Amino acid sequence: MKHVLSDLWQITKKDLLEFARDRIRLITFIIMPIFMMVLTGFIFPSQNSIKNVPIGVVNQNGTTGNQLLDVIKNLEITSGNKAFATKTYSSINAIKDGIKKQEINGGIYIPADFSRDISINKQAQVTIVEDQSNPQISGIATQTLTNVVQGFGQEIGKQKVGVLVAKTGARGPNAGVLITPITSKLEGILPGSTNYFEFVAPGIMAMVVMTAVLTGLAASVSREREQGTLDGILISPISRLAIILGKAMSQSIRGLAQGAIVLLLAIFLFGVTINGSILLVALLLLLGIFSFVGLGILVSASAAEQETATQLLFMFQFPMLFLSGAFFPTQQMPQIMQDIAHVLPLTYAIEALRKVIILGAGVSSVMNELIILTVFGAVTLAIAVPLFRKMITR
Amino acid sequence: MTKTENTIEVKKLTKKFKKFTAVDSISFDVKKGEIFGFLGPNGAGKSTTIRMLTTLLTPTSGTAMVEGHDIKKDQNEVRKRIGLVAEKIILYNHLSAMENLEFFGKLNHLSKDEIKKRSERWIERLGMEEWKDAQASTYSTGMKQRINIVRALLTEPDILFLDEPTLGLDPQTTFMIRTFIQELNKKGITIILTTHDMIEAEALSDRVAIIDHGKIQALDTVENLKKKVENKKNPTLEDVFLQVTGLDIRDKRGKAKRAGGPPWRGGGENRVR
Incomplete structure (x- = not known):
């Protein structure tokens, strides 16, 4: 041995x-x-890495719709890189065709009554179309779009609540806080992101x-x-x-x-x-x-x-x-x-x-x-x- | 000089691979100091027998004693006393001859000095001095085989197993190796030689065993075997071989296919005993 x-x-x-x-x-x-x-x-891909993801957009509304689209178009997740490359389509079906042809990895459809619904205090709705053939990209893309739409909605909500608060003459409550009374803070164990x-x-x-x-x-x-x-x-x-x-x-x-x-x-x-x-x-x-x-x-x-x-x-x-x-x-x-x-x-x-x-x-x-x-x-x-x-x- | 003392005693040695019986309960002895020719067609069981005797294969049943040591129980004692030149050349292509020899020498627990002394002696004898530090990948088959033989001799074995040592070599190298085998034998090393070359077997062997279908079909001196050949004047060892093993061509597992052959030969039934 x-x-x-x-x-x-x-x-x-x-x-x-x-x-x-x-x-x-x-x-x-x-x-x-x-x-x-x-x-x-x-x-x-990671959340940080989406850039120039091609998406289709349809705006049948007008000014308010364009404001939302501008936010989407100018969104940068990593600085210097646009998150999305938008391409205008004529209808929601055209977006779906575009995904089938793999010209785009998702899309957003803004209906004609978008701004009217907002103005008459009815809940407005946009449609986000996802590319099911590519769950990795589309998961990140649709999540990002949802966040943008939500943020845009909150801005509108803030204005409306601001007007209401002013009418009551009450002092103090901030419209932003009323709309989102709770926020969360992300904290890792270590500094920086992985x-x-x-x-x-x-x-x-x-x-x-x-x-x-x-x-x-x-x-x-x-x-x-x-x-x-x-x-x-x-x-x-x-x-x-x-x-x-x-x-x-x-x-x-x-x-x-x-x-x-x-x-x-x-x-x-x-x-x-x-x-x-x-x-x-x-x-x-x-x-x-x-x-x-x-x-x-x-x-x-x-x-x-x-x-x-x-x-x-x-x-x-x-x-x-x-x-x-x-x-x-x-x-x-x-x-x-x-x-x-x-x-x-x-x-x-x-x-x-x-x-x-x-x-x-x-x-x-x-x-x-x-x-x-x-x-x-x-x-x-x-x-x-x-x-x-x-x-x-x- | 008659050689009487047994160096190898094989008793009912059997090896089965699943249903196929490669070696079928063979028994024979090898005398100390002899050159023992071990012949047989392809797939007859020669290499399997040698692999069992050199501890590379475990017998299914039966056993053998090599220099008094049981191949099943005292494997390391057997290993210390034997050298093997197998069918495939045991040499690392990316190492030089000396590096190869040093590696195998160390595995046999030889000191660096011993390895160097023994290697150089045999390397010189086999004319490989110039090449000893070159990578083996640059060698011809004949050169590789010469170093392979030096490797087998490193441990100064009592018994040297040579499994087709001249296969595929040119006539010069073949001649050199045959002479060398006789030289080693004169120094007292027992040689077990398998070959398909009947001239080689006849020239070198003191006794010849012919194995076929896993059984020893004939075992005697070349002279005695020749006497038993029928219907032919001045028979050669090849005649003996063909009479004993028949004319059927064997595939790998020893199954026979009928081939044409010399007219003097009868059926394969007449076994030489």
């Missing part, structure tokens, strides 16, 4: 040296996380690390098996545990390196701040790896060929990416999906990383996740190692 550690290290060292010499693998290794970050970071990057960076980090251990380990074992070099290792008088842990170790080091690339990109290129302890981030990544090593070994042992291994893993990995909340919050999912998510170690790794990176959580706040990851890793490893021993000489 005294040799296990040194044997393990020989295998790790050899794997890393081999990897460092393989230019193509090295390049993809570095480029992959950059790709993931850039793509996911820029593609997914963006999708901050949400997605921990997810990508956990994911590349997981991929390295799962896919990387299985591919590395099956590649050696196909090339025949695995026989050279297996015929050495060393513990089988040292063999598989040595391979797992080299993959883990690669995974951590990739995780570090993601972290550095997130900080320096995408402006993500690590609010918690960087050591805790590293610990979580390590435990994330640990939780996957057992699974990785199981797949490596069972798949004889590299291709089978890759396919087997794809079946695991693909749903895991979406269920674990790497890209979408788990809370948005149906209950059954949430239940599945809570069986996956990745979910806990990502949740904990997010807490630490975005919210600056300390060890005590992620204790549950730390324990779950450790237990999951220990249990799968305890199952996987004896199985590997058996299956490798099947």
Whole structure:
């Protein structure tokens, strides 16, 4: 047993040296996380990021309608960028046709009796049309339009209440306060606002690390098996545990390196701040790896060929990416999906990383996740190692 | 010199892959210091047997003793005493010969000095000094195989398993390796050699076992086997082989397809015993 550690290290060292010499693998290794970050970071929209969303407008009313449209047209959510690019249509059906043709991602219809209804104190109504083919954009767009219409209505209400208050001769009450007696103030735990990057960076980090251990380990074992070099290792008088842990170790080091690339990109290129302890981030990544090593070994042992291994893993990995909340919050999912998510170690790794990176959580706040990851890793490893021993000489 | 002491004793060794029986309860001995030719058509069970004897496969039943150690129970003791040149060359393409040898040497718990001394000795003998620090990806198949043999010799094994060591090599390298095998044998290393090259088997082997359909069909010295060939003057080992294993071409799993053959041969029923 005294040799296990040194044997393990020989295998790790050899794997890393081999990897460092393989230019193509090295390049993809570095480029992959950059790709993931850039793509996911820029593609997914956030509230801050809508600009020039094309919408259709129909104004059958006149001046008051135009006033509302002006507010919409000039709305800027990020400074210097108009939120909407408006295009005038003749009717509400024309807006719907426009959405079908995907010329626009939504629209607003102001009916002819809009200003008359307001003046006779009847509740006026505008229609907001949504693009159901694009829930992400249309969700933000319709919400923004609703807010604009509400704000516009409140301004009119304020004027009317002002007139009424003046008539009663009462002093004091401010029309604005009467219209909106309660306001809410938004306060985060940290100063500033978060963006999708901050949400997605921990997810990508956990994911590349997981991929390295799962896919990387299985591919590395099956590649050696196909090339025949695995026989050279297996015929050495060393513990089988040292063999598989040595391979797992080299993959883990690669995974951590990739995780570090993601972290550095997130900080320096995408402006993500690590609010918690960087050591805790590293610990979580390590435990994330640990939780996957057992699974990785199981797949490596069972798949004889590299291709089978890759396919087997794809079946695991693909749903895991979406269920674990790497890209979408788990809370948005149906209950059954949430239940599945809570069986996956990745979910806990990502949740904990997010807490630490975005919210600056300390060890005590992620204790549950730390324990779950450790237990999951220990249990799968305890199952996987004896199985590997058996299956490798099947 | 007659070799009497057994170095390998195989007892009812069997390997099944699901329903397919690759090796069917075979028993044989290999004497210390001999070159033991292990022949058979494709899919006959040669490599499976070798993989079991080298601890790379677990037997379904039966067992074997290698240098007095059970291949099922004392695997590491067996591993310490054997060297393997397998069907596939065991060499990392992105590492140099020396890096490869150092890695495998370390896995066998040899010191850096031992690895260097032993590697350089064999590398020089096989004419690879100039190439020892170049990446293996730049080697020809023959060069790779020479380093592969050095790797198998690092541990100074008592028994060397050679699974088709000259397959796909040019005549020069083949000649060099054959001479080298004899040289090693003279130093006392027992050699288990599988090959499809009947000339090679005949030239090198003290005794030959012919395996087919997972069973040993014949086992004797080349001379004795030749005596049993019917209907032919001055028979070669190839004649023995064809008489024992028949003329059917085998697919991977040993299923036979009828092929044409020399007119002197009878049916596959006449087994040499």
